[in-house]
Amino acid sequence: MDIKQLRSFIHIAELGSLSRAADRLNLSQPALSRQLNLLEENLNTQLLERTGRGVKLTEAGRILAERARVILGDLARLEADLSERRDHVTGHVNIGLPPSAGIVITGALVEAVRERYPELSLSIAEDLTGDIQEGLLSGRLDVGALHDGMISRSLHSEPLWREDLFLISHPSQVPENATEIAFEDVVRLPLIMPTPKHGLRAKMQEAAFRAGRPLMPVVEADALRVLVDLVHRGLGHTVLPRSSLVAELSTGRLKARRIVQPGMARTVMLSWLQDRPLSAGAKAVIDTLRELAGTVPMGD
Structure with a gap:
């Protein structure tokens, strides 16, 4: 069973559409269909049923989707743990923030990261929650802040502030x-x-x-x-x-x-893709955001 095929299948299952999943994964639809066909051949079972509105999971597909999320999440954490270098954080992290949250936290985030991790560079995109979610799912963003609501099950999400x-x-x-x-x-x-x-x-x-x-x-x-x-x-x-x-x-x-x-x-949620290993830089940004969240005014 190929990990790439599993990851692609999770996106198809979530979106209920081969074309939308192909767009998210930046693949052609025929290439994505080949991955799905190979996965079904390897497992010797049908995972999806075609409908007039897209695709829906078979019982086997539902079981695979649930188990695959756990497997890919565990794999991502394992890869991150094995590659992590806490004593020397370098690299580049792409962050997505909605405008209202960006006003509150961006300055303090950049200031803290520059002081603690001078060799870590940041790109901060200000965008709508829906666009940030798609950026996380497609891999364009490493870490994002989303407002609570319809957050994809492919993302890890935890509350930052209310x-x-x-x-x-x-x-x-x-x-x-x-x-x-x-x-x-x-x-x-x-x-x-x-x-x-x-x-x-x-x-x-x-x-x-x-x-x-x-x-x-x-x-x-x-x-x-x-x-x-x-x-x-x-x-x-x-x-x-x-x-x-x-x-x-x-x-x-x-x-x-x-x-x-x-x-x-509403609650601002800290989010990242579950089945993608977090770099040491991304972990540093996440830890910093968790710390700074305690300084954000909640109401008055």
């Missing part, structure tokens, strides 16, 4: 001394929100569905800078953690009201 969410508004649109706002009142306002690809939008839509309220933003924008600028212009309101807008809130440029009834929060 963020309370606030309604962010222009000062002229906030009643005097108002510090809280009910969720049902939030969804009645003209909202400026990220597109559905963003984890925050998905969280808002889920809360709106539970409340029996429609969520219909007046503007969609996936850039934090654009969201903040549009709110400052008085064109609507948005939802963000306070920690990502410290400067704007401290100067009074924007106002924040805690969302209540129900309260809203």
Whole structure:
């Protein structure tokens, strides 16, 4: 049984599509199909059934997918343990951070890594949670921060910090001394929100569905800078953690009201690919992020 074939099979099983798995793995679909055929021949069993919408696992395929995740995870940890050099960390680490988390942690992360591991270089990409997840799954990123939600089972994920969410508004649109706002009142306002690809939008839509309220933003924008600028212009309101807008809130440029009834929060998750060995550099970054997470403000 070939390890490469197992890794490819896990991606096919997760996505339910040969074409999408081929895109993620940067392979042609015929090449991926050959890997699957060889795996089925070696095991002498059918692992997938073709459907009109893609593929689905057979019973044998389901068993293999569960066992393969364990095997590949153990192999990755073994390879990392055998190759690790804790006394001399070098190399390069690619990190993905969503914009709001990046504002909070990037400076401290780079400062700490440069001080402790001067021969380790970093590339930091700021992107949406969905794009960071795809970067981790494809191997383009070594370590990433994701917001809780639909995180792939192929990723190891652990909580870094929790963020309370606030309604962010222009000062002229906030009643005097108002510090809280009910969720049902939030969804009645003209909202400026990220597109559905963003984890925050998905969280808002889920809360709106539970409340029996429609969520219909007046503007969609996936850039934090654009969201903040549009709110400052008085064109609507948005939802963000306070920690990502410290400067704007401290100067009074924007106002924040805690969302209540129900309260809203999200968790920033530290993530990496389970079946890919972590370099000593990636482990150093992970340990540093774990340490720095304790310094991040959770709410007020």
